Amino acid sequence: MATELGLRESKKQETRQLISDCATGLFIEQGFEQTTIAEIATAARVAKKTVTNYFPRKEDLALDHHEAFTQGLARAVSERAPGEEPFEALARTFRAALLDHSPVVGFTGAAFARMVDDSPTLTARMRELHDLREQALAAALTADAPHTAPAIAPRAAAALICAADRLLFRRIQELTLAGRADDEIEAALIPEADHLRVLLGAALAGQSSRSGRVG
Structure with a gap:
């Protein structure tokens, strides 16, 4: 059970980092205001809701720290x-x-x-x-x-x-x-x-x- 929970948490962190990295790349390329959540979700190959679940505010996608x-x-x-x-x-x-x-x-x-x-x-x-x-x-x-x-x-x-x-x-x-x-x-x-x-x-x-x- 502990191993399973550890793997699940690791997968969540990987997904979060992937979304953040994709968002940052698009923000730099297109500008923050011009980039949509839908574009970020497409680039990360996740649903829009997955993006907002990890990052409730769009600004948090850019300012991840x-x-x-x-x-x-x-x-x-x-x-x-x-x-x-x-x-x-x-x-x-x-x-x-x-x-x-x-x-x-x-x-x-x-x-x-x-x-x-x-x-x-x-x-x-x-x-x-x-x-x-x-x-x-x-x-x-x-x-x-x-x-x-x-x-x-x-x-x-x-x-x-x-x-x-x-x-x-x-x-x-x-x-x-x-x-x-x-x-x-x-x-x-x-x-x-x-x-x-x-x-x-x-x-x-x-x-x-x-x-x-x-x-």
Whole structure:
């Protein structure tokens, strides 16, 4: 029974990935708004309902890493090592994603970045996802803050951190659209990310997880 369930789950993941890959190819070739669910279903050789069962929103077909994106900062805080400050965990997590050229921090390739940039729907959805990312981080910082901290402190910290996060994401997209290779983008972003880390560290100084400070 366990083997059967494992195979079934594996098949579901394969189908989901196939649909996502077919959709991405069509979006890049034709544009997001111009591509229909019916065309995606035909390309993936599945029913339209199968597509919408796996992806209730058309935008999710293009932005398939949305859950990892919206929850990533919050998880870096909640799953950090004992004794590690939240801001340190966030900086470490971003550096690892940058060196890994992760799509979660903006490494999507020029064709995909251009497709998103050309789509008003996806551009709006990306703004929503950044907002959800900030909300999730604020919740994680609130859960970690001492009762003596001002109620607005974790939300203010999340707003500052996510403003820097958005800036770095857009910077990676900007350089990608300019034709820079991933290794070149990494080299350019390391000192820029370090600069922002210093600015944030100064802005958030004096607020630890036990005394209200998040960096």
